[in-house]
Amino acid sequence: MSEKKQSPIKEKSPGTQTPSSLRRQREREHRYQTILTAAERLFATEGYHKTSMEQIANASEVSVGAVYFYFKNKEDLIIQLMDEIGYLLRRTIGSVFLTHGPTMESFKLTGQAFFEDFCVNNPEKCAIIFRESVGQSPEVETRRKVLFDKCTGDVFGALKSVIAHQELAFKDKLSAEVIAVSIMGIYERIAYQYLFWQDRSDELKSIGRDAVEFILGGVSNLVTKTE
């Protein structure tokens, strides 16, 4: 119930570090990542529940005990994965806006970045956040909500900023939020459909283009000119 230990990776004792302690630190981080990567692959291919801690240990070539040294429990594994993936996803999407500014063009590029880059290159990460983390424990569900809320918030923020720069306004106060949520839904379902249910990741480029077109049309329909 109570927090029994911190992840050994997060805690860093800043200060004097001997060469050997640095090496150990490096090894620790390396193992941590090895385990996490093995878990990601197994969760994505076998399913979260069908994957046992022993399988993860074997795949990472460490003992079961070692997995428990680096991660509090099985739930912690998927939560760390979600954090990592969420970070990567937001960076992938966010970087577009950083370089292109608050324009409609950025919106297009963001969609492209998601479909052509993130999805195609990280199908297993997609499997984690869109499939394996769904309907698990309350804690995992909460983390999933946080992840989606952040992404939706990013879209929401970008949306507002783009609209503001174009002297436009949303139809009503819910509109921006609904748009953001809708966009997330489109992203999620298209990824699910064309990565997991059909194997058409090679078509994701054109599919993504249409989806972005759809989104832009949708946005324009919930926006009005300001005086």
Added chain:
Amino acid sequence: MSEKKQSPIKEKSPGTQTPSSLRRQREREHRYQTILTAAERLFATEGYHKTSMEQIANASEVSVGAVYFYFKNKEDLIIQLMDEIGYLLRRTIGSVFLTHGPTMESFKLTGQAFFEDFCVNNPEKCAIIFRESVGQSPEVETRRKVLFDKCTGDVFGALKSVIAHQELAFKDKLSAEVIAVSIMGIYERIAYQYLFWQDRSDELKSIGRDAVEFILGGVSNLVTKTE
């Protein structure tokens, strides 16, 4: 090896039926439904994995064996639920088009029917198809795909027919499909967001209106006038 039994509900021996056999038939169907309803509630509130067959038996006030008499196994329970829900969902959505014909107005009404009627009145059914059936066994996943494919197909068909009646055409051959999938994504995510993650089902009416507006805008952006 071979199928050991059919669901005792499905088989109907038409012919001479004594009153007592009719009553038994009724009782059987009643029990079947009782168990299924109990399972739906438990899956939705406790989660599919956390719910044990014993809990379902207790909630339906029958023995564990009785549950297994009516359903092959736990997986069968969720599959039957999905079938039932899928049927209800398609009827809810489809009936609009039957009464209003292939018009854009029907599209709006369909969205309303989904958000204001289906979601609000059947949050547990939404939980089953949008949350609890995700990432389970291959068989369940297949059924989920079938359910979604049917719905997407319905939307796809409606879309084509509406467009055709308006002397319009899709931008490219993928467009209609992408639109259909996107609409499903919007439906799914909005339901998930406002039913499970936030408790704003009372706002679903206005949210749904914006979502439909978004969808209509999206469609118009992937459509061109035919000569």
Added chain:
Amino acid sequence: MSEKKQSPIKEKSPGTQTPSSLRRQREREHRYQTILTAAERLFATEGYHKTSMEQIANASEVSVGAVYFYFKNKEDLIIQLMDEIGYLLRRTIGSVFLTHGPTMESFKLTGQAFFEDFCVNNPEKCAIIFRESVGQSPEVETRRKVLFDKCTGDVFGALKSVIAHQELAFKDKLSAEVIAVSIMGIYERIAYQYLFWQDRSDELKSIGRDAVEFILGGVSNLVTKTE
């Protein structure tokens, strides 16, 4: 614990019998046999434990309840089978002696009758007494012992009578018993080996001849001339 009912077949109320009661009697016996035959086939092919009462009911085209009307329980089924088979087996073997008298020739013919007739024509009955009834409940084991004891007794009796008629005597007082048991062992194992483990029932004729030859040699080695 206490005997709850008698098998409905065994009890016969001698006395006045109306035609309809006779017909019902016939039908009862017919059903009894149908069920028993189905059980025999299933036990032999699927195994005693793997066969459920429901399977037996289905195969006999009656309800589970009907099976329990004719047989006290599952154990009763295999016991009745063993009785029937034991009766047939003893008749097959015993009839030889009845027609050929207490001679060594009868011993040969008995062996032939067992291998070429009983085994070849009743592989499923062999499976019941040599395989499926082994290592079951104490009651079944007891019945198995009774069956074997009777057969061994038959052989024992025949042996003594043949030997007596030839003015011979057994080496010691155990000899006759040991011979009888050994003969049973040979019969059993050869049946098992060539019916279940290898499919060489077509060779059983020559195999049986050698086995009988072996037996005769064995007997002669435990017998001495009387003064």
Added chain:
Amino acid sequence: MSEKKQSPIKEKSPGTQTPSSLRRQREREHRYQTILTAAERLFATEGYHKTSMEQIANASEVSVGAVYFYFKNKEDLIIQLMDEIGYLLRRTIGSVFLTHGPTMESFKLTGQAFFEDFCVNNPEKCAIIFRESVGQSPEVETRRKVLFDKCTGDVFGALKSVIAHQELAFKDKLSAEVIAVSIMGIYERIAYQYLFWQDRSDELKSIGRDAVEFILGGVSNLVTKTE
């Protein structure tokens, strides 16, 4: 799908072994044997089916999980038992021939070794191979066949070698095989009869002597002098 684990006993990593790893290895083997012995006793006294994994765990003073750590499943337990017993049986019988050469005397001594040594000292092992392993799963049945085939093969080989050394020949090409199978049948049934059905293991010495006499007589009857 694939083999999930090897028996933790079989694998030996030759190489550097610390004292503590050696001790662990010893403890592992000890536990393995403890469980196996407990299973043997329970199977023999209670019956294979009536014995639950929990009973075995309790009798070995370990947890149920530990039993599954050392053995894949219940079937694996009886299979390992059969292997062990088969090994012991063949050694008991085979060692006679190694010390006494291919003579008829060896045949006698082998019979004695089986009845007076193996049976009397290992009634539970006899129960496993002659009773509890009969009519179980296909895998167990296959292993039983293998065990018997090996023993029969040993007898067969010994037989041929003895006969060859005495300038004798078998009556026909089946004879040697039939003799070997018959001998196995005699061994089996006598053990069964006098260990399980009657408690006359104290008489097994004289019974065995007669049985061996019987066998020798049988052999001589299927053998002819070569020119």
Added chain:
DNA sequence: TATGAATGAGAGTTCATTCAT
């Protein structure tokens, strides 16, 4: 007599987690 739905104890098996070494 016959039915077959219902029971419920009991089985085998899994696996996240712990902890002595």
Added chain:
DNA sequence: TATGAATGAACTCTCATTCAT
């Protein structure tokens, strides 16, 4: 730090048997 043997609660599923109709 790292190991991996051990735990034991919990789960799904089976099936002989019963009994109201």
